[in-house]
Amino acid sequence: xxxxxxxxxxxxxxxxxxxxxxxxxxxxxxxxxxxxxxxxxxxxxxxxxxxxxxxxxxxxxxxxxxxxxxxxxxxxxxxxxxxxx
Amino acid sequence: xxxxxxxxxxxxxxxxxxxxxxxxxxxxxxxxxxxxxxxxxxxxxxxxxxxxxxxxxxxxxxxxxxxxxxxxxxxxxxxxxxxxxxxxxxxxxxxxxxxxxxxxxxxxxxxxxxxxxxxxxxxxxxxxxxxxxxxxxxxxxxxxxxxxxxxxxxxxxxxxxxxxxxxxxxxxxxxxxxxxxxxxxxxxxxxxxxxxxxxxxxxxxxxxxxxxxxxxxxxxxxxxxxxxxxxxxxxxxxxxxxxxxxxxxxxxxxxxxxxxxxxxxxxxxxxxxx
Numbered sequence: 001x002x003x004x005x006x007x008x009x010x011x012x013x014x015x016x017x018x019x020x021x022x023x024x025x026x027x028x029x030x031x032x033x034x035x036x037x038x039x040x041x042x043x044x045x046x047x048x049x050x051x052x053x054x055x056x057x058x059x060x061x062x063x064x065x066x067x068x069x070x071x072x073x074x075x076x077x078x079x080x081x082x083x084x085x
Numbered sequence: 086x087x088x089x090x091x092x093x094x095x096x097x098x099x100x101x102x103x104x105x106x107x108x109x110x111x112x113x114x115x116x117x118x119x120x121x122x123x124x125x126x127x128x129x130x131x132x133x134x135x136x137x138x139x140x141x142x143x144x145x146x147x148x149x150x151x152x153x154x155x156x157x158x159x160x161x162x163x164x165x166x167x168x169x170x171x172x173x174x175x176x177x178x179x180x181x182x183x184x185x186x187x188x189x190x191x192x193x194x195x196x197x198x199x200x201x202x203x204x205x206x207x208x209x210x211x212x213x214x215x216x217x218x219x220x221x222x223x224x225x226x227x228x229x230x231x232x233x234x235x236x237x238x239x240x241x242x243x244x245x246x247x248x249x250x251x252x253x254x255x256x257x258x259x260x261x262x263x264x265x266x267x268x269x270x271x272x273x274x275x276x277x278x279x280x281x282x283x284x285x286x287x288x289x290x291x292x293x294x295x296x297x298x299x300x301x302x303x304x305x306x307x308x309x310x311x312x313x314x315x316x317x318x319x320x321x322x323x324x325x326x327x328x329x330x331x332x333x334x335x336x337x338x339x340x341x342x343x344x345x346x347x348x349x350x351x352x353x354x355x356x357x358x359x
Binding site: 015016018039041044047064065 | 252
């Protein structure tokens with residue numbers, strides 16, 4: 001069975017950012033910046049992680065909080081990119 | 086048991102003196118190491134870890150010299166007046182200083198990020214470098230500077246700034262001779278060019294320890310491939326991984342004891358029975 005994009009993102013975020021919680025505990029709808037302490041340094045790490053995990057390019061125009069605010073928004077962004085948006 | 090000593094020293098180079106800190110073991114000196122700092126905010130964030138590493142190595146019997154490049158930290162000059170070409174001269178001056186303290190002592194270099202790339206370059210052009218330790222080396226200078234520009238944009242995004250930079254605009258400005266501010270550091274066209282052309286393709290004949298510091302258990306593909314390439318060219322390089330956040334990007338204390346201990350042990354193994 002193919003792993004959900006949300007679950008791949010949660011696993012990647014917890015691993016790359018050395019978060020002290022399990023991927024399941026990461027609420028898809030909660031703000032990564034406001035609720036999970038993700039700062040600009042972590043966010044760049046996350047951008048690089050998305051590029052590696054999903055083999056997509058994140059361009060300068062994609063640097064919009066709306067794309068990175070939550071796991072759900074990130075998943076939506078990744079889906080659009082994978083669909084060739 | 087006697088403790089190592091720490092002494093602030095000046096390192097002469099051209100018409101100025103670089104700020105240095107010399108760590109002298111209380112026991113017989115097994116070797117000497119010059120530390121090559123990263124740049125920008127990475128230097129500040131990594132400072133404590135590099136101090137701890139210097140102390141650990143001094144306790145193990147190694148003379149260590151930490152110093153600031155021209156235009157950085159406590160050394161004189163404006164940051165935007167210099168770049169890797171000058172900083173390589175500074176590394177050479179630091180090595181010469183260390184030689185004065187022990188003419189027959191084997192020498193090595195330990196560098197982090199850009200400092201690691203410059204350490205490797207120095208190992209190829211400076212005589213008598215028996216080993217280098219490369220902590221998360223920058224393998225592609227152009228990719229590094231592009232990533233730093235992205236960091237600027239991500240920061241602006243998080244701060245929800247309306248007027249945001251774009252990489253194309255910044256690079257076009259540089260090509261037109263303009264500088265821009267990056268985290269309080271002026272990036273001048275020459276620095277952009279010099280950093281962009283920093284690619285560690287040549288290495289000295291000594292031994293090289295490459296340490297991949299990240300969330301991974303295995304080395305990253307680019308780093309592993311690069312080490313294979315180095316060894317394919319007749320070099321003697323090994324890669325280790327240490328699972329740790331990028332301490333050179335973090336504010337506050339980082340417990341890097343595993344990284345420091347493994348580095349100290351590797352150097353000790355290389356030099357104790359030479």
